Structure formats: structure tokens, C-alpha cells
Amino acid sequence: MRAVVVYESMYGNTHKIVDAVATGLGSGFDVSVIPVWRASAAILAEADLIVVGGPTHVHGMSRASTRKAAVKAASKPDSPLQLEPSAPGIGLREWIGRMSKQHVKAAAFDTRLHGKAALTGSAAKGINRMLRARGFDVIAEPESFLVTKQDQLEPKETARAEEWGVMLAASMVPGAAPSTVPGAAPSRTG
Numbered sequence: 001m002r003a004v005v006v007y008e009s010m011y012g013n014t015h016k017i018v019d020a021v022a023t024g025l026g027s028g029f030d031v032s033v034i035p036v037w038r039a040s041a042a043i044l045a046e047a048d049l050i051v052v053g054g055p056t057h058v059h060g061m062s063r064a065s066t067r068k069a070a071v072k073a074a075s076k077p078d079s080p081l082q083l084e085p086s087a088p089g090i091g092l093r094e095w096i097g098r099m100s101k102q103h104v105k106a107a108a109f110d111t112r113l114h115g116k117a118a119l120t121g122s123a124a125k126g127i128n129r130m131l132r133a134r135g136f137d138v139i140a141e142p143e144s145f146l147v148t149k150q151d152q153l154e155p156k157e158t159a160r161a162e163e164w165g166v167m168l169a170a171s172m173v174p175g176a177a178p179s180t181v182p183g184a185a186p187s188r189t190g
Helices: 011-026 041-045 064-076 092-098 124-131 155-172
Strands: 001-007 030-034 049-053 103-114 143-147
Touching: 001 092, 011 030, 011 049, 011 103, 011 143, 011 155, 041 049, 041 124, 049 092, 049 124, 092 124, 103 124, 103 155, 143 155
Parallel strands: 001 030, 001 049, 049 103, 103 143
Antiparallel strands: none
16 A cells, blocks of 8 residues: 655654654555655555645645745744755645545644644644545544744654554554564655
């Protein structure tokens, strides 16, 4: 079975979570990790599961204006932020919005500030809603992985993301677990 993880990342936190989710999915799937700007219809057509994730910006999914603001923040001389190479490009909102109807299983996640979702917002909820509107069969509740105010992942979030990937794989591939698929490792395309 094949899983594709499509992601958007500004400063690398979402990318780290994507890699951990892909590792967990490797317990039951051949996994490809694809940045959103490279995610084509052909790649999706071959997938049994699509996992989509991105950062939370201004309480929801990024927009062109919020990505521009993220680039500006990283370009300040005293900024510790490191911009992902594809950060200024297309975002998940635009990508999903252009997509035709799909009939594939899917799951959504985000990275967001540590705090109550009512205060921080959640991109995952919007991703989930848009995937459902495009006909995807969403198999899990949207998941959030937490980031500090210093723009670092909270401790143990990558381990939690890997566990979430294992859980997604197990929900589709009975008996899937890291020890049941010898040498299972995600491929890194992108």
C-alpha cells in the first residue's frame, strides 16, 4: 500500500513533524513525502492514503499574505528563523482549492502554538474541512503538534507524530506496527 504525505512548512517545524509521521506510516505503507508545490494529481492517483499538514497562521491555514509575512520575519537581520526553500510558494489552501474530487482516504494535521486551540487556531481543522469537501474519506480527527513561542517544537512532539503515523497505518493495515514490517522506512522524495 502507498501513502503520500503532502506538506507546507515555513521554518522547518512542520517538515520535522512530516518526517516523523512518515516514519510511523512506514509500519504499513510505502511512503512518499512531497512538498505541496510538487504534489501533482498523478502522485495522488497512486495513493491509498494522503496525509496533509501545514503550519497554523493567524488561526488557520496559511494565505499568500501570511506566507509573505513569514518570509519578511525570517529575513530580518536579527531573526533566528530559518526559512524553508519552498516557503514563499503555493500553500495547502490553494493546492486543495484547485483539486478535483478525490475518493481516497486522508488525514490532516498542523503545527501550532502551544495553547488552547480556541486561542491559537488550527490549520488542521481547515485542511480537514477542505479535504472532505473534495470527497476525501477522512479517517482520523485533525491532529495538532505543538510549537513554543520561540518557534521550536515542544519536547516529544516528533515522537508523538511518529506514533500518530503508526496509528494511521494500523487503522488501514491491520497488524501494522514498526516491528511487523522489516526494514520499513519511508522514501524521501522532495
